[in-house]
Amino acid sequence: MATPYKLRCNLTGHEKDVRALVSSLFPEHGLISGSRDNTSCIWAENEGSNSFVKELTMRGHSNFVSSLCVMPPDDSYPQGLIITGSNDKTILAYSPGVPEPVFKLTGHTGNVCALASGKFGFLLSGSWDMTARVWLNQKCVMVLEGHQMAVWAVGIISGQGVMLTGSADKSIKAWKAGKCIQTYKGHEDCVRGLGVVSEAEFLSCSNDATIRRWAVTSGDCLAVYYGHTNYVYSLSILPNGQDFVTGAEDRTLRVWKDGKLSQTIYHPSESVWAVCALPNGDIASGASDGIIRVFTQDPKKYASDEVIAAHEASLASAPVASQPLGDIKVEDLPGPESLDQPGKKDGQTTMINTGGTVDVYQWDASQTKWVKIGNVVGSSGSTQSTSGKTLYEGKEYDYVFSVDIKEGAPPLKLPYNIAEDPWMAAQKFLHKHELSQLFLDQVANFILENTKGVTLGTGSASGYSDPFTGGDRYVPGRDDMDTSGATPAGSDPFTGGGRYVPGEESTGSGNTHFPIKTCLFFDTASPIEQILGKLKEFNKSVDDNLHVPEESLDELGSLLTGHPRGDSIKTLDQLITWPHEVVFPALDILRMAIKEHEVCRLFCSRPSVIDLMCQHASQGNNNACRMLSLRTLTNLFRHPEGTELNISRIDSVLQVAINGRDMTTKKGQIAVATLILNFCVKLAASDDLENKSKCLQAAGEVLGSNFDPEAVYRLLVGVGTLVGQDDGCKALAQSIDLPELIAKLNTSESGKLTECSKLVSSSFNS
Structure with missing residues (x-):
């Protein structure tokens, strides 16, 4: 059995969710993060320890950073560039070590939520404006239009000149020379991430909780990977080029090897927004609690016992909603004595009745023991908890509203905790009841109106825009160039007076064919x-x-x-x-x-x-x-x-x-x-x-x-x-x-x- 991943270190420094991660070229073996706090950070390995140190904070965006990529070095930028996309609709480029951007790209009219770099200096961006854009030398050279909803994910297969886009319309498209050459269908919900495996294959992840492997040319789905229980936000290919890791809304980072789920790593926070495979084989995650966690298979780099103990304590105290785990009858659950029996596989979970409360444990094969990963809040079917909060579908909420969406239809239940972002709660509500996105602002504003006087949690109506939120949400929404040199009837512009003449703009090659400055016209005609x-x-x-x-x-x-x-x-x-x-x-x-x-x-x-x-x-x-x-x-x-x-x-x-x-x-x-x-x-x-x-x-x-x-x-x-x-x-x-x-x-x-x-x-x- 391969050595499992264990916590290497926690990186703290962002004030809000870490939404994007990418490995850096400079510093080598470093990490770059983008956050809802509107900043990006460069993290360098700290010599003499197993951790990283924040080397630089990059500022310039006026809204949260939602995507990252690294451009390889060239003559203009010998250390390459760090590219960031933001909900402020712009793309910024930074030179490593410089906190201010060296240039800005504008053109998108929505959140720039995906970035990828390719050969020859190409940059590909995806946006909630339903388009992807191709950039070269700081200019937009192509706009890829064809998706019906937000473009959440992009990728480049450089060897073929193929560009990939994944969308909230559930489809993936392949483009070449600005034209769509293939559409891949199979996902049942938004496509959130793409990863290029080879010239022939790529991976995608989706809100439908699956990962799919695709054949580039034929468009065939080669495999579907199941394991996550909620939205899969991101994926990253491991250094061997075949295995991969994923992060999801189910609190987990999952490792997939040889086509199978190899390891499940729970987090104390609900959303694992971003995952990144580092060149040395370590993996990193960015989560909704603002912490970056790095995991390693190298025992020499494992975190100290104290750090691991603190991590396990934070896992143990994390609330777990009972609904995703199924209807729970506390009296039917096994007691703590069942934990004496080893688990059957790494990542296996079990629920334990501990004096009338339900605890969730995960089998950690590396430690050959059960590790507590949270407490189940409430039990299915209850309406009131001992804390005085309202129970809805087995989970405690500060509020459970009744919302009238359609005249003549019964009201729908809208659960809400003050720690939630109103727009995210509204989006979950719409998704659950299969309601139109047109209701998003109406539902979010309903929450705000009915929680006046209450200090809401980490989100804010204006600052948090995932997945389709705020003003930038996806809404189904001469020069007098040389004109001289008209060609006389019958004359050849390549040999006549307007031809290229070496010495005028000569490259010294004796080329008498091009470049030319004169257009060719059709002037001859019948009487x-x-x-x-x-x-x-x-x-x-x-x-x-x-x-x-x-x-x-x-x-x-x-x-x-x-x-x-x-x-x-x-x-x-x-x-x-x-x-x-x-x-x-x-x-x-x-x-x-x-x-x-x-x-x-x-x-x-x-x-x-x-x-x-x-x-x-x-x-x-x-x-x-x-x-x-x-x-x-x-x-x-x-x-x-x-x-x-x-x-x-x-x-x-x-x-x-x-x-x-x-x-x-x-x-x-x-x-x-x-x-x-x-x-x-x-x-x-x-x-x-x-x-x-x-x-x-x-x-x-x-x-x-x-x-x-x-x-x-x-x-x-x-x-x-x-x-x-x-x-x-x-x-x-x-x-x-x-x-x-x-x-x-x-x-x-x-x-x-x-x-x-x-x-x-x-x-x-x-």
Whole structure:
């Protein structure tokens, strides 16, 4: 039998619940904690003793600290960073040894309750605002949206570039390149914690009192672990990479080895919020009494007999609710003499009738004895205790209220002790009776109103927000970039006047492919008379409500001169709403007309033009309609107003470009690639890492298609323009496997496509 864990030390210093724990890189073998007292602390091993010393208190949050992670060292921060998430909706970063944050990240609109770090400097955060966010170089580069409730847990499988999110909607999602690739379902309540076991498997824990093991790729649940009797808040993987520990609302930290419950460690406090496996094999817990407890398997590091005796005394005096233990009939319970018989396994519990009171004991295999872990309060079915408190379902309460929730229905019993946080008591009440979260404030305020004049305990209505509390609860709630250099009809932007010239912004590599500063436009067209002729033909066949007077059609030619006549703008506005089968001549006029600044400005004053172009470019429409819509969106980049409008709707525009992967014509494929290229060109000089990320993702999606070589070349030039001199973009590209995808394009054949792909590949490592 493996050596059991025993108490090593108690760490005191926080004034309220310890909500998060993580092992530190600096100091080595240290510990970092986050608390409801709005602070985080660094704990270092105290040389010459078995304990730890509080080395530093980090301040800066205005509300409780609910999540922690450590970022590995890099050139900017050689000792790494400590990252904290808070109910104040912000993320702070600290350099070890410095009490004030070095930077702050904002964007979430709810409690930041989960954090994880990954390769290349990526940070993943989860929030009660129902989203997760991906951060790089202090900027949000992706927002992961799809959960219906709070995102309680996050994890990163770095080798695959996969990000995991666990939610109060009972599901877990896997994301890659900002897109959901898998949803894992099986938990029956909120998912509270995630732990990555390997590239192929991960663990999750839940309010349903279970832990589950999942296969990353298939989504299969490989195992379910039972043992806890209440919410499981956190889990941590042990150093061997397979076994793990969990902490829960049932007062326990539990150790799981070889797929089985190996040890149960009771705590004097009800909530074991956080657990952390240290690199040396020790484990730590953070609890609702504000104490961090470290447990070890090394007999040399066991706490002194006095400390262990004090710990056991605090366990023995802890109240235990009878309800989770079942209905109790005191007279049927065994007496103290039964404790002479050894337990059958470590962690086994038994209830003893000690002169009419019920005590709970746990078998401690390491000491081969029964250890008292609490007193059962009351007995099931009683209504009054000897202390004068009210008994409800076998537990003493200061108050048992009758609450009318629904008209015509009987009132529900709401038990409450003044030591409880009103919002937590309200949340438990809602959970028990399966009531809507919309009642949370109503019930909590009912408690406050009916306990006026009483000093309530550890919680406060404004300061405690778990699990869905307070104002932040989960509530189902341009730049004038260079626009010069318009490409003359028929010219090649990669060899023409706007091309990259070594010496201007040269990397010294002789690279004549990228970066480029000039967008590419589609300016060549058939004679206007031919286009108008086709429009007049279609005008005779459309429905009466779409019909345009023929004299109005004759005015459309003025749009190409930059001096619109009559109602030509209004006429074209109407024409581009025609059905996709007949709209393409109007689109051809529009994409040429917006070459003129005044026409472009007028159409960009109608943001709905983007929605209309996206509709016409959508799958299912004919190729001419789709291709000309994409060309129109591309040509909008010629003027500042068009650039601004495109970037403001980048998600919608890039999505129709990605959907264009199914286009089979060369012209359509080149339109897709050129649109993405122009986004890359316009964003390259900006610090908008989030939108750069979207461009790289779009390029990656399209590069995986069987596209025309010229279209692939333009996509590569766009990627090269972004990653050539931007380390953030390089990291983003690596996270979505762009280097591997582009490497497949390298061939032994000569030509600009092969040359460009090799240059882009080499830029990832430069």
